[in-house]
Amino acid sequence: MEIENGGNSREEQKKEGKNKAEEILKLFPARFQETFRICAEDEENLQEIRMRIGKPVLLLFRGKEYGLKKNGEVTRELSLSWKPDEREFSAIFRHICQDSPYAYEEELQRGYLSVEGGHRIGVAGEVIRQGAGIKNLKAVTSMNIRISHEKKGCADRLLPKLYEDGKFLHTLIAAPPGCGKTTLLRDLVRQISDGNPYGEGMNVGLVDERSELAGCFRGIAQNDVGIRTDILDGCPKEEGMMMLLRSMSPSVIAVDELGSQREARAFLNAARSGCVALASIHGENLEEIRNKPFLKEIWEEKLFRRLVFLSRRDGCFYIQNIYDEKGKKVQEDAVEIGRCDSQCAGERRNGILYLQGAGGKTGRAGTIGSSLRPSFQGDFLQR
Amino acid sequence: MAAAFGLLSREISYSGERISEALCICGNRLGGRLGEVWESIGEEALLREQSTEEIWARQMGEYVENSSLSDEERKKAVSFSAWMGFLDREAQIHAMKEFSDWFRGAAAQQERELSEKKKLIMSLCVSGGLMAAILLL
Numbered sequence: 122m123e124i125e126n127g128g129n130s131r132e133e134q135k136k137e138g139k140n141k142a143e144e145i146l147k148l149f150p151a152r153f154q155e156t157f158r159i160c161a162e163d164e165e166n167l168q169e170i171r172m173r174i175g176k177p178v179l180l181l182f183r184g185k186e187y188g189l190k191k192n193g194e195v196t197r198e199l200s201l202s203w204k205p206d207e208r209e210f211s212a213i214f215r216h217i218c219q220d221s222p223y224a225y226e227e228e229l230q231r232g233y234l235s236v237e238g239g240h241r242i243g244v245a246g247e248v249i250r251q252g253a254g255i256k257n258l259k260a261v262t263s264m265n266i267r268i269s270h271e272k273k274g275c276a277d278r279l280l281p282k283l284y285e286d287g288k289f290l291h292t293l294i295a296a297p298p299g300c301g302k303t304t305l306l307r308d309l310v311r312q313i314s315d316g317n318p319y320g321e322g323m324n325v326g327l328v329d330e331r332s333e334l335a336g337c338f339r340g341i342a343q344n345d346v347g348i349r350t351d352i353l354d355g356c357p358k359e360e361g362m363m364m365l366l367r368s369m370s371p372s373v374i375a376v377d378e379l380g381s382q383r384e385a386r387a388f389l390n391a392a393r394s395g396c397v398a399l400a401s402i403h404g405e406n407l408e409e410i411r412n413k414p415f416l417k418e419i420w421e422e423k424l425f426r427r428l429v430f431l432s433r434r435d436g437c438f439y440i441q442n443i444y445d446e447k448g449k450k451v452q453e454d455a456v457e458i459g460r461c462d463s464q465c466a467g468e469r470r471n472g473i474l475y476l477q478g479a480g481g482k483t484g485r486a487g488t489i490g491s492s493l494r495p496s497f498q499g500d501f502l503q504r
Numbered sequence: 505m506a507a508a509f510g511l512l513s514r515e516i517s518y519s520g521e522r523i524s525e526a527l528c529i530c531g532n533r534l535g536g537r538l539g540e541v542w543e544s545i546g547e548e549a550l551l552r553e554q555s556t557e558e559i560w561a562r563q564m565g566e567y568v569e570n571s572s573l574s575d576e577e578r579k580k581a582v583s584f585s586a587w588m589g590f591l592d593r594e595a596q597i598h599a600m601k602e603f604s605d606w607f608r609g610a611a612a613q614q615e616r617e618l619s620e621k622k623k624l625i626m627s628l629c630v631s632g633g634l635m636a637a638i639l640l641l
Contacts (some may be wrong), residue, residue: 147552150555151553151554212555215555215557215589216552216555218522218589219522219523219524219549219550219552219556220522220523220524220549220555220556220557220588220589221521221522221523221524221556221588221589221596222589222590222591223516223520223590223591223592223593223595223596224520224521224522224523224593226520226591226592226593229591257591257592258591259591260591261591
């Protein structure tokens with residue numbers, strides 16, 4: 122039995138957007154929720170919330186930086202942005218950890234923690250060392266809340282190129298940071314696992330070292346990665362791949378961001394033992410990828426049958442190129458696979474840009490979300 | 505109360521659970537009125553509408569009002585809210601153990617005071633009896 126693929130209906134998307142906004146708001150104590158409401162309601166465009174003690178709160182919307190006033194207004198004037206003091210910052214951090222930061226000790230050692238909804242919170246502060254390693258953080262002074270974006274159906278246009286006679290091909294997805302590698306990989310894993318028009322569902326072993334793909338929170342995947350996917354969360358990739366091979370005998374093994382010789386070797390071993398390999402990597406073009414020393418063995422074996430390059434322009438994500446194992450282009454022109462810019466859903470009337478917010482209502486230019494409050498200043502959102 | 509805090513520290517030491525979940529588990533094991541209150545604090549904290557600190561202060565505040573605890577013990581029990589949120593697990597466990605020890609000490613002190621009071625009453629009764637006997641003779 123195959124699961125229905127692709128994007129949801131508009132109504133479902135609206136509902137999902139609202140739930141996601143609520144999820145983001147739940148990260149903050151009740152007394153700060155109004156401050157974050159407007160930016161949370163634009164969760165589709167919100168990428169990061171950066172907070173530092175005594176420094177302006179910075180929001181990253183579609184790759185651009187904005188400040189956040191205490192009353193919830195988003196501003197380009199960073200000097201007007203709210204600067205949380207130590208008590209406010211600490212209250213937010215403790216709320217995120219549900220008053221139990223000690224329960225996240227191991228994650229804090231790695232420098233980030235995953236929370237409900239698959240969002241990831243990077244932390245920095247004073248470190249306590251133990252021998253050569255890091256024992257814990259003594260004081261957390263900076264937080265980077267990275268909003269998880271699950272875009273179901275974003276791999277729809279890529280899938281036909283990755284199958285041959287109903288069989289999924291070894292695939293590597295390459296792109297510079299912020300071009301949607303992880304989001305695309307997540308949707309690929311889901312569709313390969315559930316089954317899609319080009320191939321039957323397969324057992325997928327997913328090693329999610331940084332909890333970004335499945336976004337596991339206390340072991341439970343917060344993102345949909347398919348019905349036949351087994352996840353090893355927070356596990357180093359090289360060990361995880363071997364563990365999955367031994368224990369779950371997956372048909373496909375998927376990892377995010379190959380980055381070392383050991384990982385590449387484990388990956389190659391997994392492929393040699395009969396698994397189809399699916400991975401992502403940092404890189405802009407074919408030459409750069411081919412020159413990565415840790416991938417030497419993989420190139421020698423011509424493992425990857427498909428090499429997919431992603432790019433991002435004007436808030437839209439593209440499949441820039443797809444190559445086969447011989448370096449021949451499988452796809453000539455760039456194909457748009459999604460956008461992180463909800464302006465595309467807006468319309469211009471009498472010179473004013475109207476946007477569709479998460480709540481489904483339309484707000485005037487400079488307004489996002491379901492409210493009609495003038496939230497943005499200056500030329501924000503004006504095109 | 506000493507036993508309850510001891511149980512809580514052991515639970516966190518063993519499972520490393522968040523305080524809300526540890527309160528649910530320990531409340532269930534403890535039973536009685538205190539167990540119910542701890543479970544209720546844990547469940548409310550899991551909803552994340554208020555901080556565990558606020559929920560503790562409110563619910564434990566109500567609980568101690570109707571308990572037989574002394575004023576000092578009441579204040580101490582409610583003040584645990586300020587001892588949550590350590591970054592280090594050992595430090596959090598240590599804080600809980602300190603509360604457990606404090607209540608154990610308070611209970612021992614009360615027992616001592618009670619036995620002294622008993623002795624005092626007994627000696628007063630004996631001397632009163634003697635006095636009455638002398639007067640009657």
